[in-house]
Amino acid sequence: MEYVNPEGLRLDGRRPMEMRQIRAEIGVVSKADGSAVFEMGNTKVIAAVYGPREVQNRSQQSNDHALVRCEYSMANFSTGDRMRKPKGDRRSTEISLVIRQTMEACILTHLMPRSQIDIFVQVLQADGGTRSACINAATLALADAGIPMSDIVTSCSAGYLNGTPLLDLNYVEDSAGGPDVTVGILPKLDKVTLLQMDSKLQMETFENVMQLAIEGCKAVASYIREVLLENTKQLESRRGV
Amino acid sequence: MAGKSSAAAATYSPSLTGQRKKRPPIQTDSEWVRPDGRGLHQCRPAFLKTGAVNSASGSAYAEFGNTKVIVSVFGPRESKKAMMYSNAGRLNCNVSYTTFASPVRGQTPEAKDLSSMLHKALEGAIILKSFPKTTVDVFALVLESGGGDLPVITSCASLALADAGIMLYDMVASVSVSCIGKNLLIDPVSEEESYQDGSLMITCMPSRNEVTQMTVTGEWSTTKINEGMQLCLDACSKLGKIMRSCLKEAASGPQD
Amino acid sequence: MVGLSLGEQNFIKGGISQDLRTDGRKRLTYRPIFVETGIIPQASGSARVKLGVTDVIASVKAELGRPNPSYPDKGKVSIYVDCSPTAEPTFEGRGGEEFSTELSSALQKCLLGGKSGAGAGIDLSSLCIVGGKVCWDLYIDGLVVSSDGNVLDALGAAIKAALSNTAIPKVQVSANASSDEQPEVDVSDEEFLQFDTSGVGRHYIADATTAEESQMSSAVSLSINRQGQICGLMKRGGAVLDSSMILDMISVAKHVSEQLIKRLDSEIAAAEACDDDEMEL
Numbered sequence: 001m002e003y004v005n006p007e008g009l010r011l012d013g014r015r016p017m018e019m020r021q022i023r024a025e026i027g028v029v030s031k032a033d034g035s036a037v038f039e040m041g042n043t044k045v046i047a048a049v050y051g052p053r054e055v056q057n058r059s060q061q062s063n064d065h066a067l068v069r070c071e072y073s074m075a076n077f078s079t080g081d082r083m084r085k086p087k088g089d090r091r092s093t094e095i096s097l098v099i100r101q102t103m104e105a106c107i108l109t110h111l112m113p114r115s116q117i118d119i120f121v122q123v124l125q126a127d128g129g130t131r132s133a134c135i136n137a138a139t140l141a142l143a144d145a146g147i148p149m150s151d152i153v154t155s156c157s158a159g160y161l162n163g164t165p166l167l168d169l170n171y172v173e174d175s176a177g178g179p180d181v182t183v184g185i186l187p188k189l190d191k192v193t194l195l196q197m198d199s200k201l202q203m204e205t206f207e208n209v210m211q212l213a214i215e216g217c218k219a220v221a222s223y224i225r226e227v228l229l230e231n232t233k234q235l236e237s238r239r240g241v
Numbered sequence: 242m243a244g245k246s247s248a249a250a251a252t253y254s255p256s257l258t259g260q261r262k263k264r265p266p267i268q269t270d271s272e273w274v275r276p277d278g279r280g281l282h283q284c285r286p287a288f289l290k291t292g293a294v295n296s297a298s299g300s301a302y303a304e305f306g307n308t309k310v311i312v313s314v315f316g317p318r319e320s321k322k323a324m325m326y327s328n329a330g331r332l333n334c335n336v337s338y339t340t341f342a343s344p345v346r347g348q349t350p351e352a353k354d355l356s357s358m359l360h361k362a363l364e365g366a367i368i369l370k371s372f373p374k375t376t377v378d379v380f381a382l383v384l385e386s387g388g389g390d391l392p393v394i395t396s397c398a399s400l401a402l403a404d405a406g407i408m409l410y411d412m413v414a415s416v417s418v419s420c421i422g423k424n425l426l427i428d429p430v431s432e433e434e435s436y437q438d439g440s441l442m443i444t445c446m447p448s449r450n451e452v453t454q455m456t457v458t459g460e461w462s463t464t465k466i467n468e469g470m471q472l473c474l475d476a477c478s479k480l481g482k483i484m485r486s487c488l489k490e491a492a493s494g495p496q497d
Numbered sequence: 498m499v500g501l502s503l504g505e506q507n508f509i510k511g512g513i514s515q516d517l518r519t520d521g522r523k524r525l526t527y528r529p530i531f532v533e534t535g536i537i538p539q540a541s542g543s544a545r546v547k548l549g550v551t552d553v554i555a556s557v558k559a560e561l562g563r564p565n566p567s568y569p570d571k572g573k574v575s576i577y578v579d580c581s582p583t584a585e586p587t588f589e590g591r592g593g594e595e596f597s598t599e600l601s602s603a604l605q606k607c608l609l610g611g612k613s614g615a616g617a618g619i620d621l622s623s624l625c626i627v628g629g630k631v632c633w634d635l636y637i638d639g640l641v642v643s644s645d646g647n648v649l650d651a652l653g654a655a656i657k658a659a660l661s662n663t664a665i666p667k668v669q670v671s672a673n674a675s676s677d678e679q680p681e682v683d684v685s686d687e688e689f690l691q692f693d694t695s696g697v698g699r700h701y702i703a704d705a706t707t708a709e710e711s712q713m714s715s716a717v718s719l720s721i722n723r724q725g726q727i728c729g730l731m732k733r734g735g736a737v738l739d740s741s742m743i744l745d746m747i748s749v750a751k752h753v754s755e756q757l758i759k760r761l762d763s764e765i766a767a768a769e770a771c772d773d774d775e776m777e778l
Contacts (some may be wrong), residue, residue, distance in 0.1 A: 018760070029583055029643040030550045046642060048583035071582055071589050076638040077540050077556035088590070120582040120589070122642065124554065125537060354602045357595070365737040410737075440729075451737035455717075457730030458606045463747065466727060474740060 003173055007233025011172055012041075019156070019168040019216055020129075024136070024227045026144045035059035038137035041170060042127035047137035048139050049145040051117035067116040072134060073134035074123040090148060098194065099134055102155075102184050105193045108148040115141040117147060127173040131182050135194070136220055143228055152224055155184035156216030158209045160201060165209045168218050181206070183213040187221035273424045276432055277306065283473065284416065284428040284476055289397070289487040292405040299405020303397035306430060307387025312397045314405040316377035330372035334360040336394060338382045343386050355391055358454065362395045362444040368408040375406060381449035388431035392417045395444050395454075400484055404491070411446035412484050413453060414477040418442075418469045420427065420459060427472055435453040443473040450474070503709060509712050513700050519708065520549075526755050527704045530654065532764040534662040542663025545766070546655040550645035555584050555637065555655035557663045562634035572632040573623020576605050578639040578652060585644055597734075600639070603649060604656065607720035607729035608637075613623070633665060646674045646706040649718055658765045689729065701746055717743065721758075727751075 004010055014020070020041030029035035032048035039045075055061040072095040076082055103119060120139065121134045130233045132155040137198075159169045161178045174180055178200045184194030199207065279285070285306035294300035297313035304310075319436060338354040340346055359381065367377070373451065379401070381394045392415035399413035419429035420439040439459020445452045457466065502508075503777070509519060516524050528549030537543035540556040564571060581594030588596070609621075610658040621652065626634040639652045705713060715734035722728050727747065 029552070031585075031643055031645060032583060035583065046581075046583055050586045067526055073581060074600070075554070075578075075581075076577060076579060076636075077558060077639045077640075078535055080539055082558050083559075110772070118582075120586070122581045122583050122640075124640075125539070142745050159533075199766070354598065357599060359734065445740070446607055446669070446737065449737070450740065452732070452740050453737050455604070455730060455732040455743060457727060459728065460722065461727045461730075462725075463727070466730075466747065467744065470740060470744070 001176065003176060004164050004166070010166065012170060016166050017215075019065060019219060020170070022220060022223055024052065024140055026140055026227065026231045032105070032141075032145075034141045034143070036137050036144055037141035038133050038140065040129050040133045040136075042125055043129050043133045043170075044123075044125040044234070045130065045137045046122045046124060046131040047134065047141040047142040048120045049117065049121075049138070050107040050120070050148065051145070052112045052147070053197075055116045057112065064113050066112040066114075066131065068100055068104045068107060068109065068119070070096050070103065070119040070121070070138075072096040072099060072121045072123070074126060074130075076157060078126040085184045093138055095131055095134070097197070098131065099138060100155055101144065102135055102194045103199045105136055106149045106151055106153050106186060107142065107197055108150060112149055117142075122150035126171070128169050128174040131155065131196075132157050132168075132184075136224065140224060140227065144231070151188050152221060152228075153184055154217045154220040154224060155182060155194060156213050156220055157182040158213035158216065160209050162204055165205070166213045167212050179209070180208050181213055183210060183217060185217045185221075187215055187218055210236065252274060254395070260263070273421050273426065274288065275426065275435075276430065281424055282472060284480070285430075287480065288421055289484060291400060291488065292493045294356050295407070297401075299401045299403070299407070301404055303393055303396050303400070305387075305389065305393045305428070307385055308390060308393045309384040309387075310381060310390075310397045311384060311391050312379065312381045312401040313393070314377065314398075314401045314407065316405070317372040317407070319376035320374060320376045323405050326374060328373045329369040330367070330374075331376040332364055332367060332369070332379065334363065334378055334379045334381070334398075336382045338386065341385075341392060342383050354396065358391060359394060361399060362454040363398060363402070365411045365415060365451075366399065366409050366411060366446055367402065368410060371408045377402075377405075386431065387418050387459070388429050388434050391415070391441060391443070391497075392428075396480060396484065400487065403488055411449050412481050413444055414447055414480040414484065415442065415444040415454075416473045416480065418472055418477040420461070420465065420469070425465070425469055427474060427476055441469040443470060443477065444447035445474060445477050447464075447474075447478040499709060505708070508714055509709060513702055513709075514724065516701065520706070522704075524700060525703045525758060526581070527747065527760070529755075530760060530764055532658050532768045533760070534658055534765065534768040540659075542659045542661075542667060543664055543671060544655050544658030544765075546658060548647060548651040548654070549706070550643055551648055552641075552643040553648065553651045553653045553655045554640045555652065556643060556657040556661045558636045558638070559655075559663070559665045560634045560636065561626075564629065564632040566569070568621075569629035570625050571621035572634065574609060574621065574624075574635045574637065576601050576608060576637045576656075578641065580641045580644070582640045583643065583742050588641075599643075600649060603718060603729075603731055604639070604652060606731065608656070623697060630755055632752075644707070644773070646708075646710045648702045650704065653720065654761055657761065658768065659750055662769065701749050703750075717746045717750070719754070721751060721754045723762065725755075 004016060008015060023039040025037045028037050029043050029048045034049040036048050054068055055082060057110060060067055072092050121138060123130050124125055124168055135153055135155040157169055157180060159166050159173060159178050159180045161173060161176055169180060179197060179199040182196045185192050255412040275344060288304040291301045292300060293302040293311055298315055300313040302311045317330060334356050336359055379398050380396055383390060395413060395415035402409060415431040418441045419426045419433055419437040421437055426433055439461055442456045443452060512518055523739060531547040533545045534546050535543060537556045541559045543556040545554045580588040580597050581690045582589040617776045626632055637656055639649055695706060714736035715738055718728060718733060719730040
């Protein structure tokens with residue numbers, strides 16, 4: 001199947017180096033300490049952060065840093081075919097673990113000992129790149145909750161089909177079976193916190209694809225910063241500053 | 242005897258679809274004739290007995306027509322360590338069906354739903370403050386499901402609780418009413434339940450005239466609900482009296 | 498969830514007895530309702546309803562399936578509610594299962610009516626394609642994104658909106674092939690409405706928030722259709738109620754539900770009009 005046609009356009013009309021449209025909103029779940037909605041094209045994800053709060057399971061409590069927990073669940077209607085079991089399957093457990101490790105790297109946990117931070121991510125619509133959307137949404141939610149972080153984490157995925165590196169794969173391109181590289185970085189510190197890949201790639205091609213994904217992450221980072229700035233301005237005006 | 246030894250004898254297997262005649266569509270103004278010959282406002286004869294299970298703190302067996310239920314109560318027992326301290330007791334209910342309870346093997350209605358409904362029905366009647374830090378477990382087993390399961394389970398459970406010596410505000414009696422066309426039938430059997438247009442179930446404490454649970458499905462106008470509720474409350478008070486006499490017999494019986 | 502102090506509890510109870518709740522509403526007023534339809538493009542119909550802070554999403558998916566052998570000329574509808582942990586941290590993992598089953602069964606009762614299908618919100622025989630062989634299976638999925646009391650009402654409204662937004666392809670059976678078109682099919686025949694009255698002290702309130710719900714002794718959830726008839730009723734909560742109080746609550750519920758039905762209908766129509774405008778553009 002042709003994923004990049006001879007004119008260089010992909011299946012949804014994008015250029016190979018073009019990302020899908022991003023949209024983010026902060027503070028959707030007023031009950032949570034912090035929450036955000038993140039959309040990458042047709043992939044829509046809600047993240048809610050509860051914490052820091054008292055540890056529920058005393059045995060896991062730690063005296064010198066906070067506990068970070070994460071749960072990833074997909075809604076029944078998020079994929080094209082209705083899913084029977086929204087939580088608890090292997091893929092969800094794996095992604096929960098991945099998100100937890102990624103966010104743990106950037107949260108300054110030593111500032112909040114003996115406490116627990118819960119990150120809940122709910123996928124409303126899945127169209128490829130859910131992992132990245134979840135991490136981006138979680139970053140925004142953590143910022144909304146006012147949890148101290150060393151830097152924001154942004155994530156983006158890239159693949160390699162028909163001899164071209166493609167940025168931000170959607171579901172059709174993802175299920176083509178080609179390689180799919182997901183990268184999560186701390187943009188200001190220029191460090192990589194998450195790197196995952198499916199399938200196989202040659203070393204040089206891999207470097208190209210990873211570089212492309214990192215560019216994507218930086219673009220997301222600038223957008224996220226804009227959103228956070230806008231949000232802060234609103235908060236300021238509400239306070240009458 | 243000679244007939245039995247022939248191997249080619251046809252084995253008798255009850256076929257459900259053959260027996261169930263296709264009912265003609267119910268005309269709304271026709272009188273419904275009940276399969277067991279009862280009147281519209283007549284409940285099934287009830288057989289209640291306590292002390293059915295020896296190893297339990299309290300137990301009861303109830304037979305309402307074809308619906309047979311056995312309930313055993315364990316407790317008050319120590320709460321699991323995982324549960325936090327509470328100065329009121331805890332109630333834990335579990336309803337399960339045997340595999341042979343329904344006419345088609347293995348097809349059981351939602352037992353999980355029934356457990357939570359039983360819990361809500363009994364919660365209001367038990368004096369939870371009388372057994373802090375402990376749990377009372379109620380296990381209901383439906384041996385045969387002949388219609389009107391949940392009311393029978395609830396009544397039987399309250400009898401078992403009384404047998405176990407748990408303090409109750411009052412006995413809990415439960416009756417359901419079915420609406421077919423314009424007729425209101427009390428205490429439906431499973432055949433009537435499959436044709437019903439609506440059902441109303443009330444669980445109440447008869448002497449205190451208080452309702453612990455009420456469920457309505459189907460379409461009801463206010464007058465119908467009024468009528469249905471009155472029927473149920475009447476039947477509940479009569480059922481309450483039967484339950485009390487059963488308990489009195491059980492208490493005075495062994496002394497003879 | 499942090500518990501309420503004695504002072505807060507007294508404040509809530511006192512306010513209710515004086516017909517003034519903590520957010521300024523009267524006892525029987527609903528919070529502002531916000532409806533958005535067609536938010537899930539992959540589903541046959543979907544809606545999102547915000548009742549104050551409570552936020553729920555409902556989606557309807559229609560698939561072809563075989564009818565139940567005991568009801569060969571009726572389609573099938575199954576309702577499943579999922580409580581997302583974003584609403585409540587205690588819903589994580591299997592924590593929300595009990596609540597979800599309670600909501601699913603309550604909604605099923607109201608939507609599907611009695612066993613013979615009478616008094617149901619959906620006319621099941623309209624879902625039949627070929628009697629005994631092919632019928633539509635409607636899968637209604639609800640997702641609770643944020644909960645601040647009165648989730649049942651929000652879910653009922655969301656399902657109603659999603660159903661009115663549902664478009665099922667018309668199937669023509671010719672030999673073994675089936676072709677489809679896309680007319681907008683209104684599936685719900687008798688509109689139904691979920692409604693919740695809670696009793697705090699001796700007064701009744703409608704549309705309780707979580708704080709008020711923690712104080713209420715018992716609640717009655719009613720589902721009323723347009724003709725004013727009651728399609729489903731469930732008493733939740735442990736405390737006991739006098740039978741006269743139940744009848745009282747029923748009449749109060751009927752009165753408030755009329756206004757609610759009007760409001761919901763106008764909101765849904767507005768949402769659909771918005772949707773259509775977007776599609777035309």
